[in-house]
Every structure is written in C-alpha cells, then in structure tokens.
Amino acid sequence: MRALNEYIARAANKEDDCTGHFWEGRFKSQALLDESALAACMAYVDLNPVRAKIAKTPEASDHASIKYRINAARLGKTPKRLMPFAGNPRQEMPHGLPFTLPDYLQLVDITSRYIHPNKRGKVQHNLPSILERLNIEQEHWLTLTTQFETCFKHAAGKVTHLEQYAHNQHQQRVQGRQSAMRLLG
Template sequence: MARTPRREVIDESSVGVFHCVNRCVRRAFLCGQDPVSGQDFDHRRAWIQRRMEFLAGEFGVEVLGFAVMSNHLHVILRTRPDVVAEWSDNDIALRWWNLFPLRREQDGSPAEPTEAELGMLLCDSKVLAERRQRLSSLSWFMRWLAEPIARRANKEDECTGRFWEGRYKCQPLLDEAALLACSVYVDLNPVRAGIAATPETSRHTSGYERIEASKVEIGTIRHSDTPNPEQAPRQDDWLSPIELDKQSERSTTRSARRASDRGYLSLDLTAYLKLLDWTGRQIRRGKRGSIPSDLALILERLQISADLWVNTVQNFRKLFHRAAGSPTTLAAEAARRGKRWLAGMQTSRECFAG
C-alpha cells in the first residue's frame, strides 16, 4: 500500500493531534537489552526522553503522551500554530538559537546569545517567518528529536549509518474518543510487551511521569502547611496537562517547559490514571473483568464501546491505520483529503458509537 503524502495528513496551518511512531533499524534493540549480543542500550531511553523535554519547551508542539520502548518510540503530539503566531519575533529568534546555537557551553547546552547574534536572526523577516512556521511543524519536531539521538548513538557505537528506519509513521487522532484510546494504548505499551507489570513501573512513559509527579505533589501537601508550587516544578510539567480547561488555554511564559497550559481530555488526572490502571490489569490477566461503573460512565460520555474498550486499547495500531476517530470524524477527514472513505470505518463503527 502506497504511503499517503505527508501534506495530505498534516495541515500545518491548524491545530492537530497526531500519534507518531519511530522504529529503530532492523527492529534491533538499540534502546534496550539486546537478547542476542547481551549489550545494554537502556540508557538511550533517557536520552530520548530528555530530548523530548527540551523540545517541548522550545517548539509550539505539545507532548500529550509518549512511550520509549526497546526498539521504537511512541509519541502523541499536538501542533499549536495558534500559540506560535502570538510569539514575538525576539521569542522566535531566541528559540531558534536554542535549537541551532552557533556557540555552546562546555556541557553542550546553548550559550547565551549576544545582542548581535540575536540581531542576525532578526534581520531577515522572510527567514524569520519561515522559522516561525517550522516551530509549530510536526515534521521539524520529529526531525530534531530523531537526528541528535541517531548521531549520539552512532558516536557511542563508533559506526555510521541509520539509527532509525525511514520516516516516522503518523496517524491523526480526530476526536477525544480516539485520543483517549490512543493515550492509554501508548502508556500501556510496556505492560502489553510484558516488560512492566503496572503503569507505575513503566519507566519512560507519560503515565509513569504523571504518577510519579502526583506522588511527589501529595507528599508535599502532607508535609508542608504552605506548599510553594514555584519551589519545585512538577516532574511532568513539560507534558500537557490531562484535563481540558478552556480557562487555561493561554500561552505560558518564556521560561515554561511547554507551549501552553491547555489540556486535552474531558476528565481529570485521577480519573485517567484509574482508567489506565484498570485497563492495564485486564491486559496483564489476558481476560477482561467487569468495568467499574464510574469508568463506564467516562466511556459512555465519549461514546466508546465499554464492551470493546480493552480490545480497542490493546490493538489500537492494528485496528486504526491512516487515522483514528468516530465514523463522523473519519468521514470528515476523508472529505478533507478529497477521498470517498478512509480505512478503518468499520472498526470505528464497532469501537466508537459515532
């Protein structure tokens, strides 16, 4: 099957949510314990996560979820050209410098630019406009995530050649039901693979980061009468918050670790983690128990089949291909691409009430 041109999948002028997958060459265990050679590359998972944290603070692309596996990476991204449009020219220049610095500190971090160096970045309005567009580009985010990791790994291995397979795979998530199912699917990847028993032991996933941050926050509240949220930033504050609160859609300050405070689901973190935990337990057991009533209500509100929920999460990538969403949103996406239909419509009718 021929690959769909990227320009048909991504409209860079509008906000979009995408599930991206990048796989290591030859499906080798280049980010984990290689069972053949016995070599341990697990430290590279931390490289990838730290790189995502850095990019989330510079790009107008928000990280909603991620999972770094032994031989592939899952990441859910939301492009925010609307936020980038509000950034000043000076802000664009400074962010671009941080991504492509002409000088670095001894530890490799970008050196502080001089006024003259910033002036060089600001002098050409046409180039500056192009860089503004690139700072909300999904392709540029994924490119600048993958390339430094590949160079660093090749240097460590004293070799040349590809670290990642061809271009990353990209799947638009068209509505909240698809986004919830994909988020749980991504967070439970280590559980599905049998390398973790629970979400709280699934290192290098967004679920793990949110759980650890919640533990710290609860501990801070219990041991301090006047907790100061500015004193110690949350471990997960580079990720987009879970709960969609329209009063918090503002752009954050220049020192923030993400583009905005906007959430993406109509449920809070506690409800999401409870659903994540319950689903993970069913996947580990290999058979589904009865879904708790409060979780069933969440699925009913989003018009997701509770009977098929575990199967939808466990086989998300097999069930949905070029896009994921309800029948209505899939039909709208097909029309936007100038097509009569998109693969997965029958699956969508079964998994989502539409």
C-alpha cells in the same frame, strides 16, 4: 509527522551514508481526531511496557508518560513536558487533555487488569467514568487499547471525524470507517 519523519530520515541517512525510510513499516503516525481516539491511544502507549512484560504495572513503566504524571501528582505538580489534563470536554475548552488525571489513571489501571488476567486483585466489571462519557463499550475499549495500530491506519476517531479528515486530505475513501463504527459508535 511526515515532515518530522523526512527530517529524521535525511539526517540518519546522511550519518549512516545510506538511503531509504528511517522508520520503515514498524512505526506509524495517525491523526487523533477526537477525545475517544486520544484516550485510547494514550492508554495504548502507556500500557505498551506492561503488555511487553517490561513492567509489572503502568506506574512502574520507565519512559512512559503515565509514570511521569504519577510522580508529578505525588508532589502536587503537573509535568512540564506533558500536556496537562483540563477536565471534561466542553465549549470554551481550556488548553489541555479533555479529561481529569484521576479518571485517566483509573481507566489505565482497570484496563491493565483486564489485559493481564493473572495479575493479583480483581477489578469489578463496572465501567470507569471516562468510558461512560466517551460512550465506548468495555469490549471495544479493550480492543482499542490492545490493538490500536491495527484498528486504524492513518487517522483514528469517530466516523464523522474520519469523513472530515478524508475530505480535508482529499482522500476518496474513508479509511477506518468499519473500526470506527464498531469500536467508537
């Protein structure tokens, strides 16, 4: 992300004849170190238009990956420009996201109903199967999908993955340890 940000910043600064950071402090790049961080970030991004009241439902969110996935699924296809779903995490994992499309759609739908209590229809309080597989509690999931950027700074994942990331990045401190322990177990 740093290399991409630098390239875009240089091009934009040259075009606008100015200097400085292109993204400033508004946009962040975070490493997603495991399946729970990946699922939380995907849902967070897919629900941004709903939280911003730009769309009433996730499937009505223009320019969100969930809409592309749903439209392709209706035609019995997988979107070519998005990573496909490959099923449950396991050894010898095929190339793709480590859960199924139906589980992800159910997860996003249930999460969106909890975010907007005024929305018609109530969802029962049983956890969707993906949360059980990822061992994330319902309250923690809601925190992750509504406050993802404030929970993690440069990387997101379970404590062991954050520790490995810090070691690989030659960082003396593990950032996000408290959020990881509290939210991801």
